[in-house]
Amino acid sequence: MTSKAKKIYLNGIVQGVGFRPFVFKLAEELNLKGWVNNSSKGVTIHAEGENMDCFLQRLVSDSPPLAKILMVRTEEANFENFCSFHITRSEAQQDADVLISPDVATCQDCLHEILDKNNRRFGYPFTNCTNCGPRYTIIRDVPYDRAQTTMSTFPMCESCAAEYQDPRDRRFHAQPVACEECGPKVQLLDSSGRLIPGMGVDQLVQGGILAVKGLGGFHLVCDAGNREAIERLRQRKERGAKPFALMVRSIEKARQEVLIDKKEEELLLSPAAPIVILERNQNQANLLPDNIAPGIHTLGMMLPYTPIHHLLFKGPLDFLIMTSANLSGRPLIYTNEEALTLLNGIADYILVHDRDIYHPCDDSVIQRIGGEAVYFRRARGYVPLPISLTSSKLKKSILGLGGDLKNAFCLADDQRAFVSQYLGDMESFETMERFQQELESFQRVVNVTPTVIAYDQHPNYHSTRFALEQEQQPKIPIQHHHAHLASVLGEWELSDPTLGIICDGTGFGEDRCIWGFEVLYGNAASYERKGHLEYLPLPGGDAGAKHPVRIAYAYLKTLLTGEEWTKTLPLWHSLLPNERKILDRQLEKDIQIFQTSSAGRLFDALSGLLGICTEVTYEGQAAIELESTATLFLRQVNSGGKNEGTEDVSEYPYEIRLEGNEYILGVAPLFQAIVHDCLQGVSRGKIAYRFHLTIAGAITALAMQFQHHGQLALSGGVFQNKLLTEAVLQNFKDKNIKVIRSRTLPPGDGGLAFGQVLIANEVL
Amino acid sequence: MERIMMAHGSGGRLSHELIHSLFQKYLGNSFLDQMNDATIVPGQEQLAVTTDSFVVSPLFFRGGNIGRLAVCGTVNDLAVSGAAPKFLSLALILEEGLPLEELERIIQSVADTAKEAGISIVCGDTKVVERGSADKLFINTTGIGYSNRYFVNPQQIQPGDGILITGTIGDHEIAILSDREGLEFETPVTSDCAPLNGLIDSFFQVGVKCMRDPTRGGVATTLNELAQQAGVSMLLKEESLPILPGVKGACDMLGLDPLYLANEGKALVIVKPEAVESVLQVMHAHPLGHRAAQIGVVQEGKPGLVLLETPLGGKRIVGMLEGEHLPRIC
Ligand SMILES: [Fe+3]
Ligand SMILES: [Mg+2]
Ligand SMILES: [Zn+2]
Ligand SMILES: [Zn+2]
Known part of the structure; x- marks a missing residue:
């Protein structure tokens, strides 16, 4: 009988995901001998024995959940007659080819341990295993090894080392493995730097604002049911109207406030545990105050994704505000030193720990649009x-x-x-x-x-x-x-x-x-x-973009005829007489006027015209509030709660004209119709909704000038607008045109x- | 109404009349009266010389006119170089058809400003060009100053030095803009156009390391140049920038940044740390310096980097402006 020997090289995400123990167990099961190791090139296996084909097949088909194999290469090797299968030391090489895993939300096994009074990791905030825990945020260099991470300063205790070395253990070569005895620790400090007991659960209940060091940086946390606490946080952070993200105890609790479909549930429960933007439940009295997300119909929610978060939910609160701790316009705070100086005065208490973050990383934000996950922030x-x-x-x-x-x-x-x-x-x-x-x-x-x-x-x-x-x-x-x-x-x-x-x-x-x-x-x-959309005059550039009414004024004055314009005069009550005079002069003499075909500013203009948003305090606010107004109108119509004109929720008119080789979308008819509706007292929800339909229609009509192509790519931040995008998708579905959208990038x-x-x- | 004709520049009778009835009448002094091809002026070892041309529309604006501007611009260039301005040349290019009355008011203003600055116009020239070849009136002035004080120079700038401005920023450009374009802002702004040598004389002392007048391109551009030349970084504090409400309002409306607006009567002064307080005190006592303020500090860091700290403590880079502020919000 001739025994076979093979060298097998794998790369992809094969480190820090329990890949070697998996190989070890598989080899033992199939009675193969040899070794496996990690290198900066990936995982290398030397295998000897009979069940080689089965081994090769199951290496790919049965690989651990977090692994992602991009390449498998095998070659014949010398038979060396090994008597067992073992895991050898990692070797560092010049050219690293291994992919690092993103951070992974706490797995169910680890969660059970921290909740189990009899487990040695009961209540330990840094519990993790090969299936979960920090990865990218703690890695300084490859190959992925404890010494190359910010865990290098925590030598393992005997118990942890035993788990780490046991190929049959869930923690075999889990680089961030730790326990109360040997690992990182949390400390709760008050604003004067005094150490206080606990993890801040009681302080949250009492309405306090906590800065919490998490996986990729600090969060500011408070009771999401406490309007005053939220208001205080807004003021201290000088945050304007920008919505806060929430962390919720469980999917079940989340359902009290928002609608969650199957795919959204999958996203929430996925190892990445992103913030998912979800529609507020309109049918029942919501418990959460509306100053979490003023003027909009959605809430961004995520589930606890580290043991620290799970421990914060040991108290009675089901919903916590969990917003990135950064000062207005500045990057996420992630070091203890920065947090202690910059967050003093914003947070009443600070929950720090001594495991450093190497790559600061905000929470990801996703919304499901047209059945697919759309990344708002990756x-x-x-x-x-x-x-x-x-x-x-x-x-x-x-x-x-x-x-x-x-x-x-x-x-x-x-x-x-x-x-x-x-x-x-x-x-x-x-x-x-x-x-x-x-x-x-x-x-x-x-x-x-x-x-x-x-x-x-x-x-x-x-x-x-x-x-x-x-x-x-x-x-x-x-x-x-x-x-x-x-x-x-x-x-x-x-x-x-x-x-x-x-x-x-x-x-x-x-x-x-x-x-x-x-x-x-x-x-x-x-x-x-x-x-493209016809060029329209944006007064004052970015400064103008903060004042949607000014944009509306400039657009309408340009688009409407003299007579139509005169009729709009009652619509400008939020502009000062002087402001209007200056806008007139700017337009007349082309002073600080930028010609733009921006889609975003078109939404802003309507938001301003309808008085939905007259001053922008965060990016996209005017368009987001317009979308909310339109969506709420649609919900009312659908639930039969509104008598008004359900018969006429159609597109407004617009025009497409050929200028040279370009199709120009003209919006004069659109704004004429809108002005007419405004003066007739039509509800702004209805106008906003019809506007969305119109833009979706215009996008479709523009694309249909080139219908022989059969497929169409959509991109740009405006396609984070769910109402618009879904209307566009529906249009193209009806016309049998394939639409291509971003899928793993925003x-x-x-x-x-x-x-x-x-x-x-x-x-x- | 009498207007400038081509013959006013011919060197003939009309030219002479113009010189007598206007230039000598208003500007006459012992130097100009020499009426030679060149004027002899008393000198000393170290002279500072500078030249500048002035083209501005409109010719008359709130707080000044092109004549006053032409004197101030050159006087201020000398003054911020640490020199005492003494003599000025005045060369005019006139467009055929310019009302004589306007020219007279401008020359009168040149005379008044020269007097205010304590300098003499010592020689001049007038050319007339055909209608359309120039816009009403262009002026060139060359200035000579005595440079008997120690040299001010960017090489002396060091981390820790204070960055001072002698008053509010952006007034000139907003005044010109609103007058030219007929913009009526809530609070009208007047140009700051003024000769600075008197003010500078008052606070000039050991410890003043460098001065610049932030004209075209404004405080931002001037400090960028200075930081590059000195190989230092600078940190400005937004809250400490003296800005008139009228300028602020106009900037908010138009999407302009006061840091990039032209000034015609302000000096940026780099002062060693120990001298900041005393220099500021003297500035405040002078009528042109009562809104003087420390706006920032020189610091270690990437050479040429100018940062602005916002009231919330964040910083942004104040770069050289390439063209206009194009919208960026996506
Ligand atoms: Fe973009
Ligand atoms: Mg000059
Ligand atoms: Zn785990
Ligand atoms: Zn341990």
């Missing part, structure tokens, strides 16, 4: 998962710098692209510093050293300035909406030219106008602008960097 739980480019290979290693307001960068080489966690607004110097820090450490973790830089064409972007200061060459400027298109096509690995409709706020256009509602045809290699600027990389690769 961070904890998803980073650093790569996007694999199976059908193409990058010519060089490329850094895409992303956008400016919701920055995330992308590092890519060969056949993989890694998009960083959401980092925030680059206008803030601290965010810029965080960006540079993460750029450097991310290069190590994903092992990509970029030689080429792709950046947005916008001359005033901070990322543009940064790009121009770097040594790498070439530096390739990329049109904003082309990057949006390339990003979504790249996610689906489509390389043929495709029609795309990009609706977002603003991006710098080739003609130096501000683009934002664009019909583009192309791929990463090139694009043509086939159409459709907004969070997905921009990936598109930049793909375009730069074509330019090279």
Whole structure:
């Protein structure tokens, strides 16, 4: 009988997910001998024995839940006649190819332990195993080993070491393994720095505001049922109207407040445990105060995802406000030192611990739109998962710098692209510093050293300035909406030219106008602008964008005829007479007027015109409140609760005209009709709803000018609008046109960097 | 109404009349009266010389006119260099058709401002161009000053130094903008156009390391240049920036940033830390300096980096502006 020996190489997410113990157990079961180890190239196995085919097959089919195998390669090996199967030491190599796992929410096994009085980990806030716990946020370098993580300062006690070394144990080589005796500890401090007992549960009940150090950074936490506490938090954080995220004890409790369908439940319970944006339950009296999310019909909720969170729910509270601890406009706070200085005065108590965070990471935010998860913010739980480019290979290693307001960068080489966690607004110097820090450490973790830089064409972007200061060459400027298109096509690995409709706020256009509602045809290699929303005057640029009524005024004055305009005069009561005079002069003499085809500003304008949002305190507020108003109208109609004009919830008129080679969406008829309705006293909910239908109709009509293409890509931040997007999807479904949307990256600027990389690769 | 004709620049009778009835009448002094091809002025070892051309629309604006501007601009360039301005040349390019009455008011204003600044107009020139070849009136002035004080220079700037401004920022540009475009803001703003040599004389003392007048490009651009030249970083505090409510209101309306607006009667003064208080005190005592304030500090850091700290404690980069502030919100 000739015994076989094989070397098997696997890579992908195969470290920190219990892969070697799985191999060990499988080999024992199949009576194979040899060894398995981790290297920076992945997992290597030397196996000898009879059941080789079965072994190879089950390696892939039975792999642990968190593992993701991207490549398996086998080769013949010398038969060395091993007498057992064992796990050998990790070896470090120059070229790391192993993928690091994102952080994983506490598993059920670990949860049972911390709730079990008889378990040695009862109440221990850092309990984890190979199936759960911190990963990316604590990793300094590869290969993934305790010494390379922020757990390196905690030598294991005997009991933990025994678990760690036992291939049959759930904690075998779980790098962050720890217990009360040997691991990190929490401390509760009051605002004067005095140590107090407990974990802050009682303080929360009493209405206190707690800063809690979690997985990727600090949260500010308070009782979500306590209106005063929430108000205090808002004031101390100078937060305006921006909604707060919630953490809820359980899905069952969440259902008291929001509607949750099967897929949303899956998202909430997934290992990434993101914040899911859910519609508030309209049919019953809600318990939670409306100052959590003023003026909007949704709540962002997540489930506890670390033992610390589970322990916070040991008290009576079912809902906690759980908002990222950052100071307005600045990046997430993640070190104890920063928290103790910056959060003093905001938090009454602070719950810190001594396990350092290496990669600060905000919570991810997702909403289900048209049946699929749409990322609003991609961070904890998803980073650093790569996007694999199976059908193409990058010519060089490329850094895409992303956008400016919701920055995330992308590092890519060969056949993989890694998009960083959401980092925030680059206008803030601290965010810029965080960006540079993460750029450097991310290069190590994903092992990509970029030689080429792709950046947005916008001359005033901070990322543009940064790009121009770097040594790498070439530096390739990329049109904003082309990057949006390339990003979504790249996610689906489509390389043929495709029609795309990009609706977002603003991006710098080739003609130096501000683009934002664009019909583009192309791929990463090139694009043509086939159409757009007509240019409208945005007074005062970004300052104007904070005052939606001013936008409405400028748009309507431009769009309406003299007679129609005169009729609108009663609609401008929220503008001061002087403000109007200045707007008139600005428009007349073209002073600080920016010509824009922005879709976002169109929604803002209507929100302002209807008086839904007259001053913007957070990005997207005007459009979000408009969507809420429209959605609530729809719900009322559907529930039969409203008599008013259900017969006429149709599209408003608009026009599409061909100018040169471009189809221009004209909105004069739309606003004429809206003004008419406003003056007739039609409810703003109805107007807002019909407006959404109209824009969805216009998107469809624009695309249908090119119907021979049969498929269409949608991208841009405006497609985070559920009402609009679902109306658009329905339209195309009726017309049998396949719609392609972003699936693992945000459709907004969070997905921009990936598109930049793909375009730069074509330019090279 | 009498207007400028091509013949006013021909060197003939009309030119002479213009010189006598206007320039000598208002500007005459022992130097100008020499009427030679070149004027002899008393000198000393170290002279400071600077030149500037002035084109502004409208010619007359709230708080000044192009004549006053032409004197202040050059006087201030000398003064912030640490020199005592003494002599000024005045060269005019006139567009055919300019009302003589307007020219007279401007020359009168040149004379008044020269007197206010304590300097003499020592030579001049007038050219007339055809209608459409210039916009009403352009002025060039060259200034000479005595540089007998120690040298002010960006190389002396060090971390810890205070950054002072002699008054409110952005007044000039908002005044010009509202007058040119007919914008009526809630609180009208007047240009700050003024000669600064008197104010600078009052506070100039050991410890003043460098001065600049933040004209075109405003405080932001000037400090960026300075930080680059000195190889230091600077941190400004938003709360401490002196800004008139009228300027603030106009900026909020139009989407402008006061840090980038032109000033014509302000100096940025870099002062060693020990001298900040005393310099500020003297500034406050002067009529042109009563709104003087420390707006920031020089610090270690990336050379050329200018940061602004907001009231919430966050910082943003105040860069050189490339063109206009294009919308960024996505
Ligand atoms: Fe965008
Ligand atoms: Mg000059
Ligand atoms: Zn676990
Ligand atoms: Zn232990």
